[in-house]
Amino acid sequence: MPRRTATLLASTLMLIALLCTAVLIPAPYSEMSPGPTVNTLGDHEGAPVLQISGHKTYQPTGHLNMTTVRVTGPDYSMNVFYALVGWLDHDSAVVPHKTLYPEGQTAEQADQENAEEFTQSQESAKVAALQQLHIPVAAQTVVASVMKDKPADGRLHAGDVITAVDGTKVKETGDVAKFVTRHKPGEKTVFTIIPAKVAAAAEKKGHKPGAGQRQVTITTTKAQDGRAVVGIQAGVDHIFPFPIDVKLADVGGPSAGLMFALGIVDKLTPGSMTGGKFVAGTGTIDDKGKVGPIGGISMKTVGARNKGAQFFLTPKENCAAAVKDTPKGLTLVKVGTIGDAVKALEKIRKDDTAGLPSCSPAGRS
Structure with missing residues (x-):
């Protein structure tokens, strides 16, 4: 066999061996890519995303799209070859597996955590939206969780409303621990509660729970x-x-909070906050309307632009990362609160885009 042919054959066999090795060797990485984006002002799978009853609503034009990231599951095993492909792909991101899933977390635990965060984000979005519109929202202290094999196990239940401890009215959540720790271990404390089922029935009718109180000594x-x-x-x-x-359905995590809140504000307000324009965005939100950072910002901006978004509401903490690879034709708008977002939408509606707070590499406007 000629030397050149032998060398070529050896090189080919080595390349095949390397490719096989890359396919077979697992890599500790996960992949993120742009996920679906949904207009909070519109319908999804035949039903309105935001359903409001008992109050006058409006049907605004334009888009206020929440954005998502599609990620590989906690049990997905990426090989070296796909990791290399992912690193070269502009529309995906390869990140350490532990960034998305803490060590030891199962698929079921991940789904449960995402579902709980999504539910909490909806709750906070509703509170923030109504407060932005100066519509009062009542609050009450409840049992959020009960630890197994502790004194309250079987005596108190998640959802029970706590109205008093040892006869002292509970005015805020922190009062519960404060009143209990006045005791010494082994002493009795008396909880005045409204059972979760009674409270839920009253809330369903639009009434603040009041009847059905009972005392539980622990x-x-x-x-x-x-x-x-x-x-x-x-x-x-x-x-x-x-x-x-x-x-x-099929969405988890807390990052849609801001866009849900803005959608609620828009549907409860005459006219259109966007002026008919396509605005997308992301960000967690708390009860006071503060917008927090999220993960996968670059994947969300790509997904939004692919759907036609012109503006992207960006949590200020995510600005530095988002601006590094902004899709062409998409304007990043920096926001820190729901109030910031409402003011920015007003400028967008009036075509006063020169005055928009924008993202910069250092996160400055």
């Missing part, structure tokens, strides 16, 4: 730091003046 136990505890986590439940529902 003996405290000693925490690791020596404090008296009963083994519950207190939380806040809001009572809305009229029903607001978000109907969007």
